[in-house]
Amino acid sequence: MENFFVRYKNPLVLMAVLFIQVVALATQVKRQENRLGNGGGTRLIRVWSVTAFTPVEKMLVSTGHFFRNGWHNYADLRDVRRQNKELQDEVNRLQMEHARLKQDADQARRLQVLLDFKEKFVDKTVAAQVIATSGTEQSRVITIDKGSNNGIKPDMAVITPDGIVGKIKDVFPLSSQVLLINDHDSGAGVILEASRLQGILKGGSQGELQITDVMSDEKVDAGEQVVTSGGDRIFPKGLAVGTVISAVPDRDNDPFLNIRIKPAADLRRLEEVMVVTKMAETEPTVTSSTSLRAADILSQRLPSIPKPDANGTPTPGGVAGQSKKPAGATPKQKPGQKKEGEGTTVAVKVSPMAGAPAKTPATTGTPAKPTATIGNPATGTNSAASAKPAETKKPASTGQGTPTATGIKKPASTNQGASTSAGASGAATPTPTPKPKGTASNKPKAPSTAPNASPSTPENSKPKQSKTTPATPTPTPTPEKSPR
């Protein structure tokens, strides 16, 4: 027996070592199937191995960058004047492009607000340097010099300005491993930009990128851009992925196309990458400039609002915005009675104080169904206000100021004057309408219905409008007849 072990010592040792490794490998595979991640033992091997090399690699990478940057700085100086001129031209061109795109983006945001659309965007990133690769062609993994000490966590997206790179696979204290998108085990939700076809981006065995779940009857052209769809919950939507190289029927997967993609980011020459450490999910907001523009448009449709003079006396015949009685708040409307145009009301946030003072032309003689309520802050109307009797409001004559549609109190003198003038003028149109004819006809001394004709109009209307959604104003029916 002893001779047996001595004689076959080498093969026995080989079998023992192989047995240990196979068992360890099977254990890892089993854990992966149970989604328990790496075992403690194998993780330690990775941590030790990677951590041991990381400082040396960081030092070498930094040294290499030092010399390379020094050379580049010298070379760049020679062409800096010409490049500066080219860049200036590029900036001018991009500024014009930016202005045009901003208009489109603002419009898109307004529509997204209306649709209650929630968008995801990159909120915070951590820049990292690539310090190593897997060293084999069997796995497309890179190692970056940022780890858990820098807030890196598994499954975070890794991108470059050119496009997506991959996702964090394993995190160590000082470094992390990134699974590239062209690895055989990776996957990302993508969408073809022109045809809007969605698919899953996968890596091939030779490191190529491909989409294989698009039906062969779809038309996909070479050169089409591919962006992330956001469906994988890892990459934010809209990041560049690559360009379609070819789309041919897949022989192995018959009803589908084999779409080959050229990655936007050069995955073979990665040096600096960004790890998306935080993605925000918010509702888009409309910029203030956009609101002002919308307000300008709306104000052009409104009757002019006279600017009080130095004594606070409004111009005769003017219809002060704060004294106008919103039709929706007409107290003579019976409860439950649906007003004309109410069905098109756009809900907006209006202060509970919104509404008209009790003593306004509207309360004394406003037609029963003068307007549709719209989310226009200048009108001070909304559906909630319309259901509330105007008598419950604080009257303007109290001298304490009249709440405006946005809850901003105006000086009492202005209110009184406005109320008086409105009553005197018999302004029966409490709500600004797209058809200012009726209003104008009821205002004998109204200077003009155009806001620009009265310099005070924009000042009174803009701040209110800027706090609300610039919804499309619903056409307001003109009062059928004057209260007087």
Add this chain to the structure above:
Amino acid sequence: MNASVSLTSREEIEVHRFSWPVSIGIPLLALFLQVYLRIGLLNILDLPLLVTIFFAVARRRPIAGLITGAIIGTLQDAWTGHPIGLFGIAKTIVGYLGSSLGVKVDVDNPGSRFLMTFIFVLIHRFIYMAINLLLVGGSEAWNWGHTILSALANGLAAVVLFLFLDKLKLRN
């Protein structure tokens, strides 16, 4: 006492010993260069495999060869993201075969080194693929062209590399 490792099992064959710094440093350097060099064409080379073959053949002791291969392969696995053991098992077997071959065949001339490395790269690749398919459940396809090209490149690199590593041998 000389701080070296005597791994020769047969006195009639030239004794090759290596100092401890070389025994530890060269495999680590090979691993480091393998993961640090990010030049696409060099990815076709497998420096840890070449080092494994060299030490296994030079030492001519199967147990030392297989342990060297197991350690280098396991460390190499740590960088791949794959389950640890794929390269470990493959290089263990290559180390054992290399040291067994070194006992019987003269592997010091360039021609035999090229041929030996060429065959070992194919064996290494085959074992890796078999383990990946049978144990891990991978679906990587075998590419003959790429494998042959890799074997040729590694064979040529081995001829040059082994000449350099020969200078690190300690001789009596």
